[in-house]
Amino acid sequence: MRIGVITFPGSLDDVDAVRAVRLAGAEPVALWHADHDLRDVDAVVLPGGFSYGDYLRAGAIAARAPLVQDVVDRARQGMPVLGICNGFQVLCEAGLLPGALTRNSHLHFRNRDQQLRIERADTAWTGSYAEGQTIVVPVKNGEGRYVAAPAELERLEGEGRVAVRYVGGNPNGSLRDVAGVTSDDGRVVGLMPHPEHAVEDLTGPSTDGLGFFTSVLTAVVGA
DSSP states (O other): OEEEEEEOTTBOSHHHHHHHHHHHTSEEEEEETTOSOOTTOSEEEEOOBOGGGGSSSTTTTGGGSHHHHHHHHHHTTTOOEEEETHHHHHHHHTTSSSSEEEOOTTSSOEEEEEEEEESOSSSTTTTTSOTTOEEEEEEEESSOEEEOOHHHHHHHHHTTOEEEEEESSOSSOOGGGEEEEEOTTSSEEEESSOGGGSSOTTTSSOSTTHHHHHHHHHHHHTO
16 A cells, blocks of 8 residues: 655655554655645655745645645545644645644643544544544644634534544643544544654654554555
C-alpha cells in the first residue's frame, strides 16, 4: 500500500510521518505541494509544521496549493486523508473538515506529552484502537484551539464526529476538549496532537501513535 506524505514550504514533520508510514508497513511516497500528481497513492497524510510560515491563518495558503485541490477531489471520492497539526488546519481551511484552529487560549506555544481518548474507533485512521481507549502522544502547537459555532459543535457531537478528545488537561483551550474530528464518512481525520512522534520507544513517550498509521492499511484493504 502506498501512502503519500505532502511537503509544503515550512513543513517540518514530513520526515517523521514518512517514518511512521514505513514502520506501519506501508510504502511512503513523498509528494510536493506544487505538483498536480498524487502518484497513484492509496491514502495521504498532511503533516505538521508551519506551511508558508503561517503568514496568514495557519494552513490558509497551503489549502490553495495545487496538490491539495487534488486531495480534496480524491477525498470526496473516498480516499483516506489524515491531517496532523498544521495538516489539520489545512483540511479545515480546504473545507474537508468543519471548524477552525485558532490561537491557544493562553496565547503560549504548548509542547508536552498528552493523554487522548479515542472517541471513534471506526474511522479509516482509528480502527486499530478501541473506543474509549486512552493513549499518550505529544502535542506541540501555538494555534491548536479547535473552535466551531455552537450549532456546529452540537451537530458534530450528535453525529459522533469527534474522533479524539483531550483528557487529563486541555493544552490549548479547544472547545469541548476536541483534539480531532472526522468527516461524515470517516475517511478524513484531522487531529492536533502528533501520533508520528509516538511510534518508537526510543524517541517517543509511547508507541501509541502507530495505530493511526496501521489503521488505514486495514481500511484500504477492506474497502
